[in-house]
Amino acid sequence: GRGESKHPSLPLARAERKPLDRKKKHSPRHQRENLLKEKNSSTATAICPCATSAHASLKKSLPPHPPKSKNPVINRCPIEERMPIIMEKNIAVIWGDCSSPEIVKQTLRVLDKVAEKYGHTFHYTDAAMGGEAIDKYGDPLPQHELDKCLAADSVLLGAVGGPKWEGLPGEQRPEKGLLRLRAGMGLYSNNRPAKIWPQLAPASPLKPEIVAKGIDFIIVRELIGGVYFGKHETYTLENGEKQAVDSMPYSEHEIERIGRIGFETAMKRRKKLCCVDKANVLDTSRLWRAVMHRLQAEYPEVEYSEMFVDNCAMQVVKDPSQFDVIVTENMFGDIISDEASMITGSIGMIPSSSLGDGTRGLYEPIHGSAPDIAGKDIVNPTACILSAAMMLRYSFGMTEEADAIESAVNKVLDKGLRTADNMSEGCTCLGCTAMGDAILAEI
Ligand code: IPM
Ligand code: MG
Numbered sequence: 001g002r003g004e005s006k007h008p009s010l011p012l013a014r015a016e017r018k019p020l021d022r023k024k025k026h027s028p029r030h031q032r033e034n035l036l037k038e039k040n041s042s043t044a045t046a047i048c049p050c051a052t053s054a055h056a057s058l059k060k061s062l063p064p065h066p067p068k069s070k071n072p073v074i075n076r077c078p079i080e081e082r083m084p085i086i087m088e089k090n091i092a093v094i095w096g097d098c099s100s101p102e103i104v105k106q107t108l109r110v111l112d113k114v115a116e117k118y119g120h121t122f123h124y125t126d127a128a129m130g131g132e133a134i135d136k137y138g139d140p141l142p143q144h145e146l147d148k149c150l151a152a153d154s155v156l157l158g159a160v161g162g163p164k165w166e167g168l169p170g171e172q173r174p175e176k177g178l179l180r181l182r183a184g185m186g187l188y189s190n191n192r193p194a195k196i197w198p199q200l201a202p203a204s205p206l207k208p209e210i211v212a213k214g215i216d217f218i219i220v221r222e223l224i225g226g227v228y229f230g231k232h233e234t235y236t237l238e239n240g241e242k243q244a245v246d247s248m249p250y251s252e253h254e255i256e257r258i259g260r261i262g263f264e265t266a267m268k269r270r271k272k273l274c275c276v277d278k279a280n281v282l283d284t285s286r287l288w289r290a291v292m293h294r295l296q297a298e299y300p301e302v303e304y305s306e307m308f309v310d311n312c313a314m315q316v317v318k319d320p321s322q323f324d325v326i327v328t329e330n331m332f333g334d335i336i337s338d339e340a341s342m343i344t345g346s347i348g349m350i351p352s353s354s355l356g357d358g359t360r361g362l363y364e365p366i367h368g369s370a371p372d373i374a375g376k377d378i379v380n381p382t383a384c385i386l387s388a389a390m391m392l393r394y395s396f397g398m399t400e401e402a403d404a405i406e407s408a409v410n411k412v413l414d415k416g417l418r419t420a421d422n423m424s425e426g427c428t429c430l431g432c433t434a435m436g437d438a439i440l441a442e443i
Contacts, residue, residue: 087120100158106436130160130174140177200345221333262327272324348380351387408442
């Protein structure tokens with residue numbers, strides 16, 4: 001449980017940060033720094049090939065680029081080469097409800113192993129959100145807990161909710177804490193990859209010939225607008241009958257910023273973007289299309305298409321290989337991403353990142369808190385562990401470290417190690433801790 005955690009809450013403010021352990025003289029970090037000094041010793045000026053926003057903010061805090069060398073290895077992106085030196089990161093950790101603390105515990109073990117191996121220091125600060133916050137403070141996300149997340153470099157979350165809090169009114173439910181956290185951090189862009197691990201093909205409910213065509217797409221889900229953030233009302237009509245209304249507002253700027261992420265994501269991949277909506281019925285969808293058409297002119301290289309969400313639900317199981325990037329509003333993205341996860345073998349494998357305009361993000365598995373299996377040590381920690389890998393990659397620019405985690409997961413799957421959710425014949429079924437051990441052993 002929580003009490004056993006070896007990660008005490010640490011203060012977040014920069015001035016209060018724990019100094020680096022100077023005793024670790026021969027840590028990999030020092031070796032890397034020395035290597036870097038050697039690399040810095042030649043002459044001409046290199047132009048950084050990277051132009052992501054994560055890099056942009058780091059560039060400010062880094063010394064000028066190292067000079068160009070004839071050695072192609074040395075000429076790898078200098079920002080990425082040096083980013084491992086920026087090694088002190090504050091991570092707010094939301095342990096979540098029901099079976100969630102079990103997966104978060106394994107994820108922190110993995111992060112610690114990465115820190116040890118690459119010489120980084122991660123400080124963890126527990127933040128309460130969801131059921132835990134309701135129990136402690138009577139509010140699914142009190143301001144002081146949101147403040148902890150806003151003060152961190154990034155936030156790691158398991159999953160929230162459970163039967164214990166189901167009877168509560170909408171505003172006080174654990175899920176409301178999550179929605180408020182996303183909105184409070186300005187995280188409008190949710191990236192949910194649906195990529196099949198080849199080893200898990202037998203666990204996919206789709207026919208082998210459909211799976212063989214490949215499943216590798218990303219759902220870019222708008223995260224802080226639409227019906228989840230519109231007015232929710234239940235009232236009594238004159239005849240005594242109750243009526244409820246949920247409204248679905250979208251303004252142009254909200255559509256444009258997520259639409260742009262859709263196009264940018266497609267540009268980095270196979271350059272195909274599909275806007276999923278219900279434009280035959282909804283005004284919001286028709287506005288989405290109008291804004292998307294404007295953006296389309298800026299991205300002539302992207303093959304842009306549009307699809308109604310009901311058809312999309314069907315196409316995802318009929319021929320998922322047709323998709324590269326899907327961009328869609330909040331609720332459609334919620335639904336289609338659950339469906340997409342299932343065809344890849346298990347929802348227990350799918351991580352997600354949520355980002356806004358800066359580099360601070362929220363990283364969480366897309367699955368729920370699995371109350372039915374809580375406390376049994378059988379929940380799959382992989383989606384949460386892969387979410388931490390996404391955090392390293394997208395918020396901290398730690399490419400090599402993220403690769404290390406993903407390749408560890410790959411090796412574990414190669415060995416036929418599984419959890420109950422993605423088990424298939426001839427494989428070995430592990431519990432949550434044992435799966436954590438197995439992944440750790442490969443890092
Ligand atoms: C998800 C979840 C949440 C959402 C719930 C718990 C509010 O289903 O992350 O997909 O709808 O976004
Ligand atoms: Mg969902």
